[in-house]
Amino acid sequence: KVSKKKIRNIRPRLKNIDRSQVVRQPVTVNNVTVVITEYMMRSVTSSSQSNP
């Protein structure tokens, strides 16, 4: 039985960001174009009603 190992370079992902709102911007340097995606920080909704 040969177990297939997926060789994937898994890098840690960002947390506490809003992945629904992004800014995508292609950037070209030395004829190499990459798309840079910027995420917004997830807005903290204060749902606690601790104040009397």
Add this chain to the structure above:
Amino acid sequence: ASRTNSIGDNSSNTSDEVTEVELVFKPHPDMIPSSSGGGGQDFPQVSQLQTRFIKTSANASVEHLNKYLGMRLGLELDIDTDKDKKSHIACSTWIAPNGNFIRIPHGLTLGQICDKYWRFNKPLEVFYCVNYVKKDEIFE
């Protein structure tokens, strides 16, 4: 609620084989001036610099990051750097894997940075310095 539209969204998707890197792009703490930045130009205001959360290809180099940051700051801070071609925003990129800040050499890709400097199980953290450079001051 203002939603930022994508700028220059091109529909050409790269292949899934390209590894992507997610990183935190923070202002360099030493860049923060006590009162105002010198050089005659009060730029940038510390409060205007923010931590950015970026995802891009592992093939992206620090020059891509610097160029992107310069473009974004130019837009967000409404700086007409290209108006007269007399000045522009120059960015440098740093990393502090052990608390000591190291300037990332030119030409390194994010994949190489991860392999060389960042062997932690958390998203890559990169710091940026921003300067307002006049045309006479040649950088790079």
